[in-house]
Amino acid sequence: MSRNGLLIDYEFCTGCHSCEAACKKELNLPAGKFGIKLAKNGPFKLNEVDDKWELTYVPVPTQLCNLCGDRVASGKKPNCVQHCQASVIEYGPVEELAVKLNNKARQVLFIP
Amino acid sequence: MSDDKKAQGNSGKVQWQEGDLTVTRTCSWTAPGCHDGCSVLYYTKGNKLVKVEGDPESQYNFGRLCMRCLNQPELVNDPNRVKWPMKRIGERGENKWERVTWDEAYDIIEKNVRNIWRDYGPESIVTAIGTGRNTWSIVPKLTYSAFKSPNFSMGFLAGDSCYLPRAAAMGTMIGDFFIVDASQLDERRYANPEWKRPECIIIWGNNPIISNGDGFLGHWIVDMMKMGTKLIVVDPYLTWFASRADYWLQLRPGTDATVVLAMLNVIIEEGLYDKDFVDKWTYGLDKLAERVKEYSPEKAEEISWVPAEKIREAARFFAKAKPASVQWGLAVDTQRAGVSVANGICALVAITGNLDVPGGQHLIRTAFGVDRLAHVSSDWGYGELSPEMRAKRIGTDKYPLFKYGLCATARGDSVLEAIETGRPYPVQMYWFESTNLFICTASEAKRVYKAMKKVPFVVCVDPVLTPSAVAFADLVLPAAMSIERSSLRTWWTPLRSISKILQYEDCKTDEEICLDLGKRLNPEQFPWDTVEDMIDWALKPAGVTYKELEAKVMMWPEVHYKKYEKGLLREDGEPGFNTDTGLVNLYQDIFDEWGLDPLPSHMEPPYSPISTPQLMKEYPLILTAGSRPWEFFHSEHRQSATLREFHPNPRLTINPETAEKLDIKDGDWVWIENNLGKVKQVAVLDPGIDPRVVHGEHAWWFPEKEAAEPTLFGAFESNINILTTQCTTGPTGYGAPLKNTICKVYKA
Ligand code: SF4
Numbered sequence: 120m121s122r123n124g125l126l127i128d129y130e131f132c133t134g135c136h137s138c139e140a141a142c143k144k145e146l147n148l149p150a151g152k153f154g155i156k157l158a159k160n161g162p163f164k165l166n167e168v169d170d171k172w173e174l175t176y177v178p179v180p181t182q183l184c185n186l187c188g189d190r191v192a193s194g195k196k197p198n199c200v201q202h203c204q205a206s207v208i209e210y211g212p213v214e215e216l217a218v219k220l221n222n223k224a225r226q227v228l229f230i231p
Numbered sequence: 232m233s234d235d236k237k238a239q240g241n242s243g244k245v246q247w248q249e250g251d252l253t254v255t256r257t258c259s260w261t262a263p264g265c266h267d268g269c270s271v272l273y274y275t276k277g278n279k280l281v282k283v284e285g286d287p288e289s290q291y292n293f294g295r296l297c298m299r300c301l302n303q304p305e306l307v308n309d310p311n312r313v314k315w316p317m318k319r320i321g322e323r324g325e326n327k328w329e330r331v332t333w334d335e336a337y338d339i340i341e342k343n344v345r346n347i348w349r350d351y352g353p354e355s356i357v358t359a360i361g362t363g364r365n366t367w368s369i370v371p372k373l374t375y376s377a378f379k380s381p382n383f384s385m386g387f388l389a390g391d392s393c394y395l396p397r398a399a400a401m402g403t404m405i406g407d408f409f410i411v412d413a414s415q416l417d418e419r420r421y422a423n424p425e426w427k428r429p430e431c432i433i434i435w436g437n438n439p440i441i442s443n444g445d446g447f448l449g450h451w452i453v454d455m456m457k458m459g460t461k462l463i464v465v466d467p468y469l470t471w472f473a474s475r476a477d478y479w480l481q482l483r484p485g486t487d488a489t490v491v492l493a494m495l496n497v498i499i500e501e502g503l504y505d506k507d508f509v510d511k512w513t514y515g516l517d518k519l520a521e522r523v524k525e526y527s528p529e530k531a532e533e534i535s536w537v538p539a540e541k542i543r544e545a546a547r548f549f550a551k552a553k554p555a556s557v558q559w560g561l562a563v564d565t566q567r568a569g570v571s572v573a574n575g576i577c578a579l580v581a582i583t584g585n586l587d588v589p590g591g592q593h594l595i596r597t598a599f600g601v602d603r604l605a606h607v608s609s610d611w612g613y614g615e616l617s618p619e620m621r622a623k624r625i626g627t628d629k630y631p632l633f634k635y636g637l638c639a640t641a642r643g644d645s646v647l648e649a650i651e652t653g654r655p656y657p658v659q660m661y662w663f664e665s666t667n668l669f670i671c672t673a674s675e676a677k678r679v680y681k682a683m684k685k686v687p688f689v690v691c692v693d694p695v696l697t698p699s700a701v702a703f704a705d706l707v708l709p710a711a712m713s714i715e716r717s718s719l720r721t722w723w724t725p726l727r728s729i730s731k732i733l734q735y736e737d738c739k740t741d742e743e744i745c746l747d748l749g750k751r752l753n754p755e756q757f758p759w760d761t762v763e764d765m766i767d768w769a770l771k772p773a774g775v776t777y778k779e780l781e782a783k784v785m786m787w788p789e790v791h792y793k794k795y796e797k798g799l800l801r802e803d804g805e806p807g808f809n810t811d812t813g814l815v816n817l818y819q820d821i822f823d824e825w826g827l828d829p830l831p832s833h834m835e836p837p838y839s840p841i842s843t844p845q846l847m848k849e850y851p852l853i854l855t856a857g858s859r860p861w862e863f864f865h866s867e868h869r870q871s872a873t874l875r876e877f878h879p880n881p882r883l884t885i886n887p888e889t890a891e892k893l894d895i896k897d898g899d900w901v902w903i904e905n906n907l908g909k910v911k912q913v914a915v916l917d918p919g920i921d922p923r924v925v926h927g928e929h930a931w932w933f934p935e936k937e938a939a940e941p942t943l944f945g946a947f948e949s950n951i952n953i954l955t956t957q958c959t960t961g962p963t964g965y966g967a968p969l970k971n972t973i974c975k976v977y978k979a
């Protein structure tokens with residue numbers, strides 16, 4: 120049986136923290152602990168010529184992430200996946216996600 | 232049963248069990264929360280909220296939620312909420328209270344109101360709310376019909392600088408409100424075949440993914456970006472949207488008018504406007520064209536710091552994109568030229584032919600015409616006041632636009648002056664409902680604090696004990712939160728029911744308090760036995776009862792485009808816009824009649840490099856303030872442990888170059904100071920802000936600190952509005968420099 124993972128389209132991750140908060144609620148985590156945590160790059164100017172900037176957020180699952188086993192068993196999406204305000208987290212079998220990973224740049228696939 | 236089937240087992244249901252939890256499908260509209268009304272599933276056990284999830288079946292938020300609603304249980308279950316009516320027994324500010332019954336509280340209010348009616352007249356009663364919530368419908372009704380006063384206000388909000396300048400501009404120019412069309416009018420949403428993806432959206436002076444203002448959910452723009460929508464962002468700060476925009480116009484705060492007028496200059500001069508639309512549907516383009524000649528991109532660059540070439544390119548890009556729209560926000564309002572900026576933006580979307588086209592700037596009214604209880608309808612009960620009483624509304628004598636805007640209020644600055652001077656008449660009673668006066672909405676916080684101490688009788692209605700309640704209130708009434716309230720939501724669409732699921736202690740809903748007092752003070756204007764009767768009445772235009780709506784959870788109206796061609800906007804049923812000319816007024820005759828400039832123009836902030844070059848030596852930085860953080864809605868949410876884990880302290884955003892010169896490191900506490908005072912925040916170094924500008928957070932207080940004065944929950948420690956000014960609006964009376972003053976910054 121295939122493993123499951125989380126595919127993240129970080130081009131559109133807005134850094135809204137909903138995944139972190141939703142996960143904290145799902146796993147009932149105290150202050151200081153996270154099942155998924157945002158990493159941030161930037162902001163910095165990519166070059167002086169065309170005024171384009173790097174400002175990127177990527178949520179990274181921690182070892183506490185259990186891929187929402189109970190929720191998924193009851194037919195729901197993982198809590199971070201459902202609540203992600205930009206709908207950039209997708210849950211599923213790694214083979215399927217890997218195909219999608221190949222379709223678009225600025226994505227990352229996590230297998231927690 | 233397959234997983235899919237199990238999950239679908241509750242499809243369409245309003246309430247069901249999951250293990251020992253009861254799940255209810257409804258809508259949440261503050262408190263706690265924000266302007267918006269996302270669809271939620273409340274998980275409760277007995278009388279306790281256990282968790283909140285988004286409703287995956289809702290075509291409004293598609294199951295998604297922001298961290299504030301996810302953290303609702305911490306706010307709803309907070310043991311420090313106001314539990315029952317409380318009468319002050321110590322001095323104001325001592326935080327000493329005695330529990331009273333609702334009847335005792337109502338007796339005190341009734342006695343005071345009747346005495347004031349007799350001795351001073353109803354106009355001596357002023358009421359206040361904070362921002363766009365259900366109170367914006369209920370409190371007007373309470374004010375006009377129960378207290379019989381014309382003075383419903385947005386607290387001391389200087390220049391009524393929150394949506395009202397924009398509303399005033401839309402009112403006189405277009406005759407209707409407009410909103411970015413994210414297909415939120417149609418249940419099929421992005422799949423509606425009539426809808427078109429906007430090719431370009433300008434995000435002007437707001438960060439809608441956080442603020443979700445004015446009945447619009449910001450992440451809809453992210454949805455559309457994924458489909459290919461391009462952005463222009465006008466903002467002094469590199470927001471997430473700005474980092475992904477084709478054009479980011481990083482302007483000096485408070486100079487927006489020059490940018491929009493220069494864009495109009497380019498579009499008109501280069502003939503990039505929609506000639507057909509302009510000929511048929513607008514009035515006064517020639518005069519506008521004359522005016523914008525004064526605003527070349529080069530002139531705009533001098534004032535706004537935005538490179539002229541960038542303004543040109545952005546203007547062309549916007550004009551050529553079809554359809555296109557503008558998502559505008561609070562920064563439009565918070566400047567002396569606020570109405571002009573709004574006029575300019577209205578002209579921009581009109582002459583480019585984007586009004587009411589699919590994917591353009593939708594002319595929007597509430598779903599099914601339901602606006603009482605459900606919408607920010609500030610006129611409920613106003614029409615029943617006598618013309619003499621209406622004429623007494625504070626501020627309208629000097630500022631006629633306040634009489635005619637789409638939202639009628641007593642003008643905040645003028646109320647402050649009335650309290651201070653007793654002119655045009657003294658304020659004897661002040662009622663504030665879910666607003667945290669000098670902590671949040673007011674500028675020049677210390678002045679407002681001092682004034683409020685003078686008002687003889689003060690009532691606060693709020694779910695939590697705020698610094699404003701402790702400092703001023705003689706009586707505090709406990710307001711129910713959204714999950715404890717039966718009510719409605721449209722603003723704008725769809726029509727949603729809000730279901731009462733819990734009862735917290737002795738709390739009453741805003742609706743109940745209004746009806747109870749209305750029946751005591753002016754029963755003819757409150758012909759309902761129960762709140763449910765009142766809701767059923769409000770629902771009449773939709774042809775459903777509250778019970779029927781609750782069973783459906785929400786109802787979607789039909790969407791109509793180009794309503795001005797179809798005779799759907801005017802009362803006379805003729806084609807055209809709902810204005811005096813029937814056209815979009817690019818030139819406003821009515822302004823001429825009022826002695827105001829009928830065309831938009833720039834006006835410098837009162838403190839700025841151009842207005843006060845001498846003072847800049849002492850206060851060399853431009854201070855902008857009040858951008859929304861993810862965690863909090865204005866002064867709400869500071870009690871939530873989780874949200875404070877993410878955001879423990881107020882933040883001052885400063886460019887690393889500037890910080891280095893001032894020897895400030897990331898995480899240092901710093902003083903922000905100007906001629907009005909100083910406050911402390913934590914420096915965050917961020918190259919996304921111009922080195923000449925700093926940004927301070929607003930509405931900070933610390934529920935964990937001592938409530939009694941002088942601490943007052945830390946009310947004066949980090950409150951950025953100690954540095955902003957009251958009574959410095961532009962000539963229309965709307966728009967004040969809340970986001971564009973000056974300061975110096977140094978290590979604390
Ligand atoms: S899948 Fe579940 S456990 Fe894993 S990060 Fe998301 S919410 Fe947390």
Ligand code: SF4
Pocket residue numbers: 131132133134135136137138139157176178202203204205206207208
């Ligand atoms: S919820 Fe989604 S958009 Fe928000 S921070 Fe997490 S991944 Fe990014």
Ligand code: SF4
Pocket residue numbers: 259260263264265266267268269295296297298299300301443
């Ligand atoms: S935007 Fe956030 S706080 Fe506002 S209603 Fe939606 S989830 Fe709640």
